[in-house]
Amino acid sequence: MRYLAVFMAQLKIRYIYLKRYYFDTISMIVTMFIIFLLIFYGSMALMGGTPADMGETLEGIVVGFMVWSFALVAYGTLSWGMIEEAQQGTLEQLYMSPLGFGWVTISRVAAHFIINVFTVFIVLLLMMATTGKWLNLDILSLIPLVLLTIAGVYGIGFFMGGLALVFKRVQSALQILQFVLVIFIAAPFGWSPFMRFLPLSLGTRLIGQVMIGEQTLLQLPPGDVLFLVGNSAVYFGLGFLTFKFFENIARDRGLLGHY
Amino acid sequence: METVLRVKDLTKRYPRRRDKPVMAVDHVSFSVDKNEVVGLLGPNGAGKTTTIKCIAGLIKATSGEIWLNGVEAQRQPKKAMERVAALLEGNRNIYWRLTPRENLEFFAGIQGHQVRKVKAYIDELIELFDLKDKEKTSARMLSRGMQQKLALACALIRQTEILLLDEPTLGLDVETSYELRNVLKEMAARGERTILLSSHDMHVVQDICERVIVINNGRVVVDDRVANLMKLFQVSAYRFELEGHLVKELEMKLKERFPLLALSSTDHRTYIDADLVEGSELYEVLDILKAGNIQVKSIGHKEPNLEEIFLAIVKGELK
Ligand SMILES: Nc1ncnc2c1ncn2[C@@H]1O[C@H](COP(=O)(O)OP(=O)(O)O)[C@@H](O)[C@H]1O
Numbered sequence: 109m110r111y112l113a114v115f116m117a118q119l120k121i122r123y124i125y126l127k128r129y130y131f132d133t134i135s136m137i138v139t140m141f142i143i144f145l146l147i148f149y150g151s152m153a154l155m156g157g158t159p160a161d162m163g164e165t166l167e168g169i170v171v172g173f174m175v176w177s178f179a180l181v182a183y184g185t186l187s188w189g190m191i192e193e194a195q196q197g198t199l200e201q202l203y204m205s206p207l208g209f210g211w212v213t214i215s216r217v218a219a220h221f222i223i224n225v226f227t228v229f230i231v232l233l234l235m236m237a238t239t240g241k242w243l244n245l246d247i248l249s250l251i252p253l254v255l256l257t258i259a260g261v262y263g264i265g266f267f268m269g270g271l272a273l274v275f276k277r278v279q280s281a282l283q284i285l286q287f288v289l290v291i292f293i294a295a296p297f298g299w300s301p302f303m304r305f306l307p308l309s310l311g312t313r314l315i316g317q318v319m320i321g322e323q324t325l326l327q328l329p330p331g332d333v334l335f336l337v338g339n340s341a342v343y344f345g346l347g348f349l350t351f352k353f354f355e356n357i358a359r360d361r362g363l364l365g366h367y
Numbered sequence: 368m369e370t371v372l373r374v375k376d377l378t379k380r381y382p383r384r385r386d387k388p389v390m391a392v393d394h395v396s397f398s399v400d401k402n403e404v405v406g407l408l409g410p411n412g413a414g415k416t417t418t419i420k421c422i423a424g425l426i427k428a429t430s431g432e433i434w435l436n437g438v439e440a441q442r443q444p445k446k447a448m449e450r451v452a453a454l455l456e457g458n459r460n461i462y463w464r465l466t467p468r469e470n471l472e473f474f475a476g477i478q479g480h481q482v483r484k485v486k487a488y489i490d491e492l493i494e495l496f497d498l499k500d501k502e503k504t505s506a507r508m509l510s511r512g513m514q515q516k517l518a519l520a521c522a523l524i525r526q527t528e529i530l531l532l533d534e535p536t537l538g539l540d541v542e543t544s545y546e547l548r549n550v551l552k553e554m555a556a557r558g559e560r561t562i563l564l565s566s567h568d569m570h571v572v573q574d575i576c577e578r579v580i581v582i583n584n585g586r587v588v589v590d591d592r593v594a595n596l597m598k599l600f601q602v603s604a605y606r607f608e609l610e611g612h613l614v615k616e617l618e619m620k621l622k623e624r625f626p627l628l629a630l631s632s633t634d635h636r637t638y639i640d641a642d643l644v645e646g647s648e649l650y651e652v653l654d655i656l657k658a659g660n661i662q663v664k665s666i667g668h669k670e671p672n673l674e675e676i677f678l679a680i681v682k683g684e685l686k
């Protein structure tokens with residue numbers, strides 16, 4: 109019950125921000141959509157053709173874009189989010205929760221994810237309407253798959269958040285990594301057998317198999333799904349552990365409240 | 368009396384990257400009883416914030432024990448956090464984009480309280496802190512004093528037994544500082560919470576607390592009731608100008624009673640310099656002089672300077 113109270117508090121604050129700052133929400137969706145249009149018409153101009161000619165590539169772009177939207181929020185919640193809380197002097201208040209900072213953070217991440225599902229859904233609808241390619245939206249397969257895919261990104265977010273607590277000026281590194289995420293998603297999976305060891309890469313491919321290939325989660329190759337679970341668990345685990353490590357340093361040096 | 372907060376040999380040495388460590392808190396020990404309001408007084412850099420943040424689990428102590436109502440905070444941090452809330456120095460402590468009520472609900476939730484169950488208390492706090500008119504205003508738009516009151520309310524809504532307040536009036540203008548002090552006084556008078564309040568300002572501590580712990584350079588210098596400490600502040604420097612000279616007998620009598628008193632004389636005058644408690648001790652000196660038939664030409668009096676006395680305590684000159 110007490111754990112639920114923490115989660116509800118985080119969800120409510122997200123909902124309030126979404127509503128009160130609806131202009132920000134709308135501009136975020138519009139920005140996403142505009143970036144998509146640039147990529148879309150850009151690649152059409154490069155390849156020379158109509159949406160129909162581009163087939164798989166185009167669908168791939170839509171899927172990649174969706175994963176990227178989720179990944180950005182997952183990454184930002186922990187990295188930029190941690191910096192924001194430290195700057196505004198609320199981080200220490202969150203630390204003093206008797207349910208633990210871990211749970212407070214997980215609740216925050218979950219709340220962000222839930223809100224994110226709705227905004228990404230809108231962007232997705234816009235993208236599909238523009239391209240005329242209606243993809244398979246099997247929610248029951250997609251939600252767990254998306255979560256599994258971005259779990260690794262949460263790990264990276266934790267790592268960067270921890271780094272930010274101790275070293276403070278990491279903004280540019282945060283920005284660079286944000287674009288590295290795009291590479292993980294957009295690089296062709298067939299490039300090298302090592303691609304599957306990267307975060308996001310294998311997950312994006314599996315999500316594509318659901319959305320484009322119209323498969324369900326259970327129809328996907330079990331080996332791939334298991335590999336994804338392992339991949340995400342490793343990135344998430346390492347990220348979380350390093351975060352704990354940095355948090356300890358920050359507590360020792362008295363840096364939690366400073367920014 | 369039941370002790371709810373006990374700090375034993377708390378020591379904090381901050382490691383620094385290219386420098387030698389800073390000894391911020393050095394074997395500090397004290398305890399606070401249930402519903403007691405204790406001031407932690409000391410100049411800037413004395414170690415107040417470090418002590419408070421160690422108790423709140425935000426800074427890892429180098430050594431020592433922190434007991435919060437039977438729970439050792441470093442061994443059971445989550446359990447400890449059920450018992451303590453803190454208003455931290457210089458921080459906003461609240462979300463600027465949320466209204467007072469939303470802030471209160473959020474921090475109640477973070478503490479694990481269901482909003483439904485704390486609604487009545489939130490209403491009460493909004494009333495108590497005069498936030499009623501501003502209930503729907505973003506915290507960012509509130510005055511600095513209002514924000515600080517809200518931050519205090521957000522610490523209270525956690526409903527912990529112990530409340531840590533680090534320089535709660537710092538940075539407020541005279542009027543809002545006064546207002547916040549009144550709220551704190553009222554809270555203290557209700558006797559519902561155990562409060563440890565830090566300040567570098569004697570007046571704030573004197574106003575709100577029953578007991579004071581003075582720290583300097585990370586060490587406890589004085590731990591006494593505020594009333595006792597205030598006695599030190601009532602001491603004034605006096606200079607008596609007397610006609611003629613004192614006989615040996617009278618001189619002995621004075622020195623016996625006031626060993627620190629200083630005598631000096633010119634051809635026709637004698638001067639006595641002494642630090643005396645206003646009222647009682649002054650009359651005692653006068654009585655002795657009267658009994659010796661000495662004529663007092665004048666009495667000079669220097670007001671006690673709070674800062675001076677505070678510095679004297681800190682430097683270990685007094686007591
Ligand atoms: N994060 C930190 N790293 C290194 N030294 C610090 C840190 N915080 C405080 N100090 C030092 O520790 C001492 C005590 O500081 P502090 O606890 O903030 O005192 P106060 O709150 O009484 O002003 C000071 O000398 C201060 O410079």
Ligand SMILES: [Mg+2]
Pocket residue numbers: 412415416417456534
């Ligand atoms: Mg301080």
